[in-house]
Amino acid sequence: MSVTSAKGFRAAGIAAGIKASGNPDLALVVNDGPHHAAAGVFTSNRVKAAPVQWSEQVLKAGTVTAVVLNSGGANACTGPAGFQDTHKTAEEAAALLGTSAAEVAVCSTGLIGVRLPMDALLSGLKTAAGALAADGGPAAATAIMTTDTVAKTAEAHGTGYVVGGMAKGAGMLAPGLATMLVVVTTDAVVESDTLDAVLRNAAEVTFDRVDSDGCMSTNDTVLLLASGASEITPDPAEFQNAVTEVCADLARQLVGDAEGATKDIAVEVVHAATEQDAVQVAKAVTRSNLFKCAMYGNDPNWGRVLSAVGTTEAAFDPDHVSVAINGVWVCRDGGVGDDRDLVDLTGRDVQVTIDLAAGGESATVWTNDLTPGYVHENSAYSS
Amino acid sequence: MSVTSAKGFRAAGIAAGIKASGNPDLALVVNDGPHHAAAGVFTSNRVKAAPVQWSEQVLKAGTVTAVVLNSGGANACTGPAGFQDTHKTAEEAAALLGTSAAEVAVCSTGLIGVRLPMDALLSGLKTAAGALAADGGPAAATAIMTTDTVAKTAEAHGTGYVVGGMAKGAGMLAPGLATMLVVVTTDAVVESDTLDAVLRNAAEVTFDRVDSDGCMSTNDTVLLLASGASEITPDPAEFQNAVTEVCADLARQLVGDAEGATKDIAVEVVHAATEQDAVQVAKAVTRSNLFKCAMYGNDPNWGRVLSAVGTTEAAFDPDHVSVAINGVWVCRDGGVGDDRDLVDLTGRDVQVTIDLAAGGESATVWTNDLTPGYVHENSAYSS
Numbered sequence: 036m037s038v039t040s041a042k043g044f045r046a047a048g049i050a051a052g053i054k055a056s057g058n059p060d061l062a063l064v065v066n067d068g069p070h071h072a073a074a075g076v077f078t079s080n081r082v083k084a085a086p087v088q089w090s091e092q093v094l095k096a097g098t099v100t101a102v103v104l105n106s107g108g109a110n111a112c113t114g115p116a117g118f119q120d121t122h123k124t125a126e127e128a129a130a131l132l133g134t135s136a137a138e139v140a141v142c143s144t145g146l147i148g149v150r151l152p153m154d155a156l157l158s159g160l161k162t163a164a165g166a167l168a169a170d171g172g173p174a175a176a177t178a179i180m181t182t183d184t185v186a187k188t189a190e191a192h193g194t195g196y197v198v199g200g201m202a203k204g205a206g207m208l209a210p211g212l213a214t215m216l217v218v219v220t221t222d223a224v225v226e227s228d229t230l231d232a233v234l235r236n237a238a239e240v241t242f243d244r245v246d247s248d249g250c251m252s253t254n255d256t257v258l259l260l261a262s263g264a265s266e267i268t269p270d271p272a273e274f275q276n277a278v279t280e281v282c283a284d285l286a287r288q289l290v291g292d293a294e295g296a297t298k299d300i301a302v303e304v305v306h307a308a309t310e311q312d313a314v315q316v317a318k319a320v321t322r323s324n325l326f327k328c329a330m331y332g333n334d335p336n337w338g339r340v341l342s343a344v345g346t347t348e349a350a351f352d353p354d355h356v357s358v359a360i361n362g363v364w365v366c367r368d369g370g371v372g373d374d375r376d377l378v379d380l381t382g383r384d385v386q387v388t389i390d391l392a393a394g395g396e397s398a399t400v401w402t403n404d405l406t407p408g409y410v411h412e413n414s415a416y417s418s
Numbered sequence: 419m420s421v422t423s424a425k426g427f428r429a430a431g432i433a434a435g436i437k438a439s440g441n442p443d444l445a446l447v448v449n450d451g452p453h454h455a456a457a458g459v460f461t462s463n464r465v466k467a468a469p470v471q472w473s474e475q476v477l478k479a480g481t482v483t484a485v486v487l488n489s490g491g492a493n494a495c496t497g498p499a500g501f502q503d504t505h506k507t508a509e510e511a512a513a514l515l516g517t518s519a520a521e522v523a524v525c526s527t528g529l530i531g532v533r534l535p536m537d538a539l540l541s542g543l544k545t546a547a548g549a550l551a552a553d554g555g556p557a558a559a560t561a562i563m564t565t566d567t568v569a570k571t572a573e574a575h576g577t578g579y580v581v582g583g584m585a586k587g588a589g590m591l592a593p594g595l596a597t598m599l600v601v602v603t604t605d606a607v608v609e610s611d612t613l614d615a616v617l618r619n620a621a622e623v624t625f626d627r628v629d630s631d632g633c634m635s636t637n638d639t640v641l642l643l644a645s646g647a648s649e650i651t652p653d654p655a656e657f658q659n660a661v662t663e664v665c666a667d668l669a670r671q672l673v674g675d676a677e678g679a680t681k682d683i684a685v686e687v688v689h690a691a692t693e694q695d696a697v698q699v700a701k702a703v704t705r706s707n708l709f710k711c712a713m714y715g716n717d718p719n720w721g722r723v724l725s726a727v728g729t730t731e732a733a734f735d736p737d738h739v740s741v742a743i744n745g746v747w748v749c750r751d752g753g754v755g756d757d758r759d760l761v762d763l764t765g766r767d768v769q770v771t772i773d774l775a776a777g778g779e780s781a782t783v784w785t786n787d788l789t790p791g792y793v794h795e796n797s798a799y800s801s
Contacts, residue, residue, distance in 0.1 A: 080725060080728040080729055081727075081728040081729075081730075081736055082724045082725055082727065082728030082736045082739075082752070083728075083736070109721070111721065111724075111725075112720075112721055112724050112749065112752055112753055112754070113753055113754065114737070114751070114752065114753035114754070117753075146719075146721065147719075147720075147721020147722070147724065147725065148720060148721045148724075148749065148753075148754055149754070150754075253721075253724070253725050253728065324707070324788075324792075324796070325796055328792070328793050328795075328796035328797045329796065329797060331793060331797045332796070332797025332798050334797065334798065336529075336530075337495075337530075337531060338492070338494065338495060338529065338530020338531045338636075339530070341465045341494075341495050341530065341531075341636070342463060342465055342494075342530065342636050344464075344465060345463040345464040345465030345466075345636060346463055346464075347464075353464055353465045353466070354497070356465075365531075366495065366531065368497070369465070369495055369497065370495055370496055370497035370500075370531075371495070371496065371497070371531055371532070371533075405707075405793055406793060407790035407793050407794065409707075409711070409793075410711050410714060410788055410789060410790050410792075410793060411790065413707070413708055413711035413712065413715070414711045414712060414714045414715025414717065415715050415717065
């Protein structure tokens with residue numbers, strides 16, 4: 036299960052020497068067709084890395100033959116020279132693969148503000164092109180890891196076609212997309228306009244509902260490529276479900292592997308007046324450092340949930356908000372509820388339910404706890 | 419220098435047995451007049467503690483004779499019974515002091531969702547009333563501490579009058595006011611309407627520009643009381659400056675004593691199109707966990723500054739933003755600037771300057787680093 040699960044795709048992941056550690060750092064994903072439809076969604080950060088600026092242009096035409104992804108450097112805040120590096124990468128990949136640079140998307144992840152070692156990258160690109168294989172997906176997923184501790188892949192099956200994908204991301208992980216690179220592939224026959232709509236729908240309820248540390252990246256990219264190799268034109272609803280399933284699977288894997296995390300936390304808001312209200316309230320809680328520290332300490336401190344809820348503009352009456360932690364309604368109608376000592380927080384999974392008593396809509400946002408491990412990892416990232 | 423620096427005020431701070439530790443936990447501040455003008459600003463959190471709901475009503479009349487402040491419990495999310503506890507506290511203080519409960523403000527700080535031990539509190543109130551003294555300010559400042567490590571007081575002198583104050587606050591410290599209780603007193607002759615305007619002006623550029631951990635409290639209260647005992651009607655500009663100076667001093671002390679902090683960080687935004695833009699950009703940076711972890715690690719990781727700036731809607735061109743850390747312009751025009759190894763982050767004070775190159779306005783927001791100490795302290799707060 037990976038980007039090579041669907042027919043028509045080959046991939047490779049190799050060590051090009053971009054990372055000082057010598058670990059794999061360069062991935063190549065190639066769509067051998069017969070179709071090359073593609074869609075992409077990108078970070079909403081106004082400070083966009085060079086590969087994001089490049090790939091946004093490529094995706095406008097809706098055709099992608101290959102994706103080059105590197106870890107070991109974000110190529111963000113690197114000015115015109117950094118953009119030229121991305122352009123050169125696309126041109127070199129196009130020459131190696133016999134396609135046009137205008138059909139090559141580029142993704143980078145790593146430290147901001149440092150130029151990529153282009154000699155190593157371009158030399159590695161040749162190696163990667165030579166290593167392309169129909170079972171190369173797992174190697175590609177490994178090569179895009181930064182602080183990730185495990186490679187992240189997923190797969191879903193439609194009627195006669197497959198949707199597969201890979202992702203990386205462990206820090207700077209927040210709504211508006213995160214420090215994450217995601218490539219999802221399918222062998223279904225789908226036009227790029229449809230892919231675009233399907234990908235946006237899927238991202239809105241998956242990647243956009245993950246908030247690990249509230250920090251929005253300069254490099255987030257999610258690509259969906261369709262080879263048409265199955266010769267199956269999918270049922271629209273089934274295809275949407277399959278793509279959403281793969282995106283949701285990858286999104287949960289991103290949060291589960293978040294830097295320093297010891298808890299996987301789902302914050303569900305129910306009985307909201309609107310879905311937007313539910314998302315706003317859930318994100319206020321998932322962004323609360325105090326709430327996240329309490330979760331790390333196995334402390335069912337629901338006051339920190341209420342104080343976060345109170346910062347939002349969602350419709351609710353503070354005297355009618357209730358909160359359950361792992362099934363125990365510790366707060367009822369804005370006040371003290373069931374005995375907090377009944378809450379068992381010893382496991383890794385935590386479910387927080389917030390009942391706004393204001394309507395019939397709901398939403399869930401996933402996050403993790405804030406731990407000394409997160410602080411340690413991020414206080415020594417570039418130095 | 420404290421709430422009893424100005425003439426016409428007495429205060430006390432005692433151990434009432436609200437805190438399990440036995441530390442001081444009850445403070446009383448009394449305005450002996452001849453005037454009793456007062457103004458207050460309160461948390462903008464929609465989940466408001468009982469004492470905030472009570473004191474907001476008291477302040478509407480612009481007259482305050484006494485303030486009761488307790489640590490050891492926030493009396494937030496405690497429902498109608500919690501509100502009755504606050505009411506009873508004001509009535510008891512009024513009876514002891516021969517005034518009306520409608521002129522007694524109440525402030526509480528501590529854990530949310532727990533009723534106060536009213537027997538201990540009311541009994542302690544009698545002790546505190548008997549301990550009132552013209553030099554009782556420091557004792558009062560000590561009694562309102564929670565996770566604060568030092569008592570916080572300040573003082574400024576006008577022409578013939580004094581402005582003094584005390585504050586507490588160490589966590590849940592963010593714009594819209596923080597988990598902080600502040601009482602500022604003056605012996606100047608000032609009407610309550612003027613006090614209100616002066617206090618709002620001062621809070622906007624001091625307490626509202628402090629963001630320790632992005633978490634907004636349910637209990638924030640800042641009170642300004644004027645006794646008129648100096649018989650001096652102050653020059654408006656001088657009085658504004660004196661109140662702002664005391665608020666700024668207290669605000670800086672709050673950030674300096676923030677939970678687990680090892681750095682005092684000033685984020686200054688210059689050449690912004692508007693002051694609002696400058697504040698928005700500065701707050702985006704002071705709320706970035708990744709930036710704050712980098713500061714803890716003495717890592718001049720300016721990419722985390724840029725990625726936070728990029729999440730705002732302020733006017734700027736990403737290719738013309740520059741960033742200095744402790745005087746070294748590590749980012750120029752959105753790209754790599756001077757050598758980051760020139761940045762010395764070994765001291766406690768850090769100055770980050772962000773030049774938006776978009777206008778002539780500026781603002782500074784103060785914060786601190788994110789440390790394992792913060793996580794430890796807040797993962798074991800209520801348990």
